[in-house]
Amino acid sequence: MPLRLRLTVLNALVIASAICLLGAFTYLIEARSLAEELDESLRSQGRILVNIYQVRAGLSPRTRERILPQPNVFAGPSFHVQVIDPDGEIMDRSAELGARRLPVKEQTLLRAGDNEQVFETVRLEGQNVRLLTVPLVAEEEFLGYIQVARSLETIEDALEFLARSLLGVGAVLLVLTLAVSWALAVVSLSPIGRITQAAREVTRSGRLDRRLPPPRSRDEIGRLAETFNRMMDRLEGAFAAQRRFIADASHELRTPLTTVRGNLELLRRQDAVSDPAMREALTDVIDEAQRMSRLVERLLALARADAGQQLSRTAVRIDEIVRTVHREVQPLAQQVAVRIDRIAAIQVMGDPDALKQLLLILVENGIKYTPAAGEVTIGLALESRDVVLSVTDTGCGISPEDIPRLFERFFRAATARSSGGTGLGLAIAQWIVEEHGGAIHVTSQLGAGSTFAVRLPGRLVVAAPAASERAVREIVPTS
Ligand code: ADP
Secondary structure, eight states, X not given: XXXXXXXXXXXXXXXXXXXXXXXXXXXXXXXHHHHHHHHHHHHHHHHHHHHHHHHHHXXXXXXXXXXXXXXXXXXXXXXXXXEEOTTSOEEEEOGGGXXXXXXXXXXXXXHHHTTOOEEEEEEETTEEEEEEEEEEEETTEEEEEEEEEEESHHHHHHHHHHHHHHHHHHHHHHHHHHHHHXXXXXXXXXXXXXXXXXXXXXXXXXXXXXXXXXXXXXXXXXHHHHHHHHHHHHHHHHHHHHHHHHHHHHHHHHHHHHHHHHHHHHHHHTTOOXXXXXXXXXXXXXHHHHHHHHHXXXXXXXXXXXXXXXXXXXXXXXXXXXXXXXXXXXXXXXXXXXXXXXOOOEEEEEOHHHXXXXXXHHHHHHHHTSOTTOEEEEEEEEETTEEEEEEEEOSSXXXXXXXXXXXXXXXXXXXXXGGTOOSXXXXXXXXXXXXXXXXXXXXXXXXXXXEEEEEEOSSOEEOOOOTTOTHHHHHSOOX
């Protein structure tokens, strides 16, 4: 679950619990105060009635009828009065009760007989009624009981209204809290989103010069952004130092290596070593020195690439580069035939040296990984306004699980460990292709051969065909 959702849910839970608690508290307090109020009204009504009956008991029957009211006077639509004799029989009751009777329980009468005010909640024709039973004692004579009752309907209605109101207000508050919490979480976490985005961009592009805008606040997020920027400074510095070190080391190694190779070649040419075993050792040393030179050259090229070396952009006749490379690799390809398949006079915008290096890497690999009597074919064609430069060989091929790793630095397939390669050629090739805004694609079948296809897009120019370049007309669209 995303953090902002978690924060919102957590906030909502806390607020919802607070609203519930507050609502329940308000409801209970109100319910209790209404109940107490009702009981108090019943109590005072009971007191008045008892007093009246006490006075009434002391009068002659005639006067009683004339001056003192019946229980009806104290009754009302929701107020009922009932008088019970000591045996529990109903003597009198207010008129609005009609045929109804307030329930008389033996237990209640017993407790009231002990001079206790007994409160009960009873059902009277489908309604809840609060009932007070008090003893009626006049001039030390126990005359019976008085029951005063009041319907709970008004209180129940009031409490229901209160509950509905609390629920409504609570729901509105909850929705508001959710909205505000969500907005707050989004606003406060958006800088973290920007930091994640920046870190992702660094991972994707490998560019270490990416920084976050200076934080506006000195809070945790501001400090995180500051720490991120400081970490990137350190990383960039460390990488730059490492690149400089590799570039310097490669550069420094070039001259002594050239001297070593020159002297070894001299020894070989002059037949200075006559013992066959020593000559073999000399050849091995020369091969290793050559490999080391290649390694140093490639390390230097990659160090410059990492340092952000910009390639030049000029109109380059790529077909001429193909011909030059084809010519230059002939001495290497003693047992493998290198030939040009399709070729058109095509110009691209690019760096001539880098493009030549790219093609050399691919063709030399083709030769290196193709056994005797095999073939390496270079092709150059236009495909939907892209230039496609391909090198196909009939060599050992590459296993499918190795293909995704081919362009990694120092990667060499198990079959190529004894080839004397450096594992850096294709990494340089990929860098050159990407610098030209292109893509490199490999198709291969183990034991049958491989094709490396380089697609260079965009602003290419098709050169005007010279008399000797009839092939151009075959490839360039006629429109
Ligand atoms: P290396 O100097 O080892 O050739 P590269 O970076 O040029 O380094 O190539 C990396 C690996 O890719 C090689 O070691 C080899 O295993 C494989 N590879 C490259 N080109 C070919 C090819 N044409 N046929 C078969 N395998 C190849």
